[in-house]
Every structure is written in structure tokens, then in C-alpha cells.
Amino acid sequence: MTPANKKIIVELERKHMPVLFDHCRAHFAGHHLPSHDHLHHLRVWYYTRELLLSEPYIFEHLSSNEVMPLMLSAFFHDTGLTITLSEKHGVESRKICQNFLAENPEMVFPNVNQALSAIEFHDQKEPEMSSLTSSETSTLKLLSICDDIDAYGAIGVLRYAEIYLLRGISIASLPGRVIKNLSSRFNHISSQDWIPEMFLAKHRSRYHYAIKFYQVMQKQQIARDKSQFNSQILESYMTDVYYGKMGIPDFAGSIINDGNPVKKEFATVLFNDLKPGRGEVFNFNR
Numbered sequence: 001m002t003p004a005n006k007k008i009i010v011e012l013e014r015k016h017m018p019v020l021f022d023h024c025r026a027h028f029a030g031h032h033l034p035s036h037d038h039l040h041h042l043r044v045w046y047y048t049r050e051l052l053l054s055e056p057y058i059f060e061h062l063s064s065n066e067v068m069p070l071m072l073s074a075f076f077h078d079t080g081l082t083i084t085l086s087e088k089h090g091v092e093s094r095k096i097c098q099n100f101l102a103e104n105p106e107m108v109f110p111n112v113n114q115a116l117s118a119i120e121f122h123d124q125k126e127p128e129m130s131s132l133t134s135s136e137t138s139t140l141k142l143l144s145i146c147d148d149i150d151a152y153g154a155i156g157v158l159r160y161a162e163i164y165l166l167r168g169i170s171i172a173s174l175p176g177r178v179i180k181n182l183s184s185r186f187n188h189i190s191s192q193d194w195i196p197e198m199f200l201a202k203h204r205s206r207y208h209y210a211i212k213f214y215q216v217m218q219k220q221q222i223a224r225d226k227s228q229f230n231s232q233i234l235e236s237y238m239t240d241v242y243y244g245k246m247g248i249p250d251f252a253g254s255i256i257n258d259g260n261p262v263k264k265e266f267a268t269v270l271f272n273d274l275k276p277g278r279g280e281v282f283n284f285n286r
Contacts, residue, residue, distance in 0.1 A: 005062040009049055012067050017045075019107065020075040023100060031082040034241055034248055035159040039274075040150060045074040047146040054196040058142075069115035072097065073143045076115075077122045085166055087123055094120040114139040122147055145192070148185045152206035154270035155248075156182075157213050161234045162242060171231060175218035182211050209269060229262040249274060 025038035048070050052058060059066060080092030094116050101112065109115065118140040151159055160178045169177055186207045190200065217230035233255065240246040240254070248270070256267035 005057065005059070006053060008062050008064055009052065009067055012064055012071060016068070016071060016107070019104070020071065024075045024079065027079055027082065027096070032242070032245065033081055033162070035155070035162040036078045036081050039248075040078065040159070041075045043150050043155075043274075044077070044143075044146050045071060047149045048074055048142060051142065051146060051195070051199055054199040056196055058194065058196075065110045068109050069111045069118070069139050070142055072109050072112070072115040073118040073122070073139060074146070076100070077119045077143060077147060081163075085163065090120040090122055090124070111139075118143040141192075145189055145195070148189060149203050149206075151182065151185055152203055152210050153273040154209065154213075154266050155273035156206070156210040157266075158234075158237055158241075158248070158270075160210075160214075161237060165238060171234065172221060174234070175214040175221065178214045179211060179218070182207070182214070186211075206273070213266075229260060233263060233266055 021038065021042060024041050028037040031037075052062065052067070052070075076093055076097040077090065078093060079096045080089035080094070083089065083092040083096075097116060097119055101107070101109070121140055122144050150156065160182070161174060164174055164177060165171065186204075189195065190204075213230055217228070217234075219225075220228045220230065236255065237251060241248060241251045246254075252267040252270040252274070255263040256271075258264065
């Protein structure tokens with residue numbers, strides 16, 4: 001990575017991330033949505049950071065004006081889920097971000113429209129591009145890709161289960177719906193020939209883990225397999241974490257000691273998914 005690019009990101013993290021992260025955490029304090037809360041937003045930022053600093057560089061020479069709308073949109077894109085669980089929650093997220101900016105005039109962000117458009121359209125893979133400028137489209141693409149990256153791995157398995165079940169999709173229908181959406185997300189990313197191969201390869205394995213989880217679950221349902229460990233993991237998650245208010249790391253700890261190898265592997269993958277960016281400037285555990 002170029003030292004200049006990392007220096008710009010680190011400086012902006014020191015300046016803005018404490019306020020953005022604390023505001024996001026406070027926003028979710030009264031809304032229990034563990035798979036999409038402030039820690040999800042933080043992970044999306046760290047995936048954005050990883051992508052920006054992957055070789056070969058997307059931007060040979062980053063400017064703060066390019067980084068700041070990405071940082072702002074990363075910390076607000078799913079806040080609208082506290083208002084509605086609809087796929088159009090980005091509209092509400094945009095309003096929440098606009099209110100934050102109005103209430104904090106001392107925080108001056110350049111290219112705010114890029115951030116607001118990315119926030120609004122991030123979960124719509126085919127937005128009405130004619131209404132967006134090229135810069136807005138670029139910010140939107142980067143945010144959407146890094147949001148999709150957090151839909152992979154074990155954390156992605158839980159994110160899908162939580163939001164789909166809350167939208168009224170039955171656990172029996174879950175695998176088919178997730179496999180279709182997950183494949184679409186990965187095809188969208190892998191078709192972007194500008195994404196560094198090393199970055200893509202790392203997260204390709206996380207994609208394969210998530211889709212295999214649901215493929216196995218689907219086969220177990222069809223065969224009426226009595227074990228159905230994958231379904232058990234999701235049912236335990238909803239019981240213990242969503243309804244029981246257990247933290248996701250504690251949930252991972254509880255199933256890693258279950259003695260079942262499937263659950264132990266899931267917990268191990270989940271622990272790894274929960275810690276992107278550890279050891280960097282900002283404290284992930286604050």
C-alpha cells in the first residue's frame with residue numbers, strides 16, 4: 001500500500017471515526033438488530049478501508065475528498081432499518097444522516113451528495129443511475145460492494161437469517177431465498193474487473209462458506225435429516241441473540257463448546273468475521 005494513502009485514511013479515522021461510531025452505536029441503542037447494528041457499520045468501513053488499500057490500488061493517490069463520503073456512508077447506510085425493515089430502508093437512512101449533519105454543523109464533509117446517494121441506493125443493485133453523477137455512482141459501488149462483503153462468512157449467514165426471518169420468510173424457505181440473493185451479490189462483485197484479485201480471493205472463500213451453509217441446510221430439509229445442525233444454529237441464534245439479547249461473540253462462545261464439529265467450525269469462522277481491523281488505529285471493542 002502507498003504510505004500516502006494509508007496516512008490519509010488514518011488521519012481521517014482519528015478525526016471522524018469516534019464521533020461517527022459513537023453516534024451510530026447510540027442510534028441502535030434502543031433498537032435490537034444485532035446483525036445490522038453499529039458493529040456491522042464498523043465492519044463495512046473496515047472492508048472499505050481494506051479495498052482502498054489493496055494492490056493494485058483503486059486510487060493511485062487518494063484524497064480526503066474521496067475517502068470522507070465513503071466513511072460517512074459506511075456509518076449510516078443501514079440506520080434506516082430502525083425505522084423500517086423494508087429493502088427501501090436506504091431512504092430512511094439518508095434522512096437520518098441528513099439530520100446528523102444538520103445537528104453537527106462543525107463536522108464538514110465534502111461531497112455530501114455522494115454519501116447521501118450511496119446511503120439511499122446501497123441495497124438496490126440496479127438503482128436509477130440516470131439520476132446519479134459519475135462520482136455518486138462510484139461511491140455507491142464501493143459502499144455496496146463492501147456491504148455485500150459482510151454478507152459472507154458466518155456473520156453473513158446470521159445477517160441473512162435475522163433480517164429474512166424478521167421480514168416474515170419462513171425458516172423452510174430461507175435457504176432458497178438466501179442462495180439466490182447471495183449468488184447475485186457475488187456475481188455482481190466478481191464481474192467488477194477493477195477489484196484487486198487478492199481482495200476478491202480472500203472474500204471468495206467467505207462467500208463459499210456462507211452459500212455452502214445454506215446449500216447443506218436445504219439438502220437436510222429435503223432429506224428430513226433429523227440432525228439439521230445448520231437449522232439448529234439459526235434457531236439458537238434467534239432464541240439466544242435476537243430474542244434473548246445475548247451478544248454475538250457470547251453466542252459464538254456458547255456453541256464452540258457444544259461438542260458438535262459443525263457448530264464448532266461455525267463458531268470459529270464467526271469469531272474471525274467479527275474482528276476485521278483489530279490492531280488498527282481505531283479500537284474495534286470500544
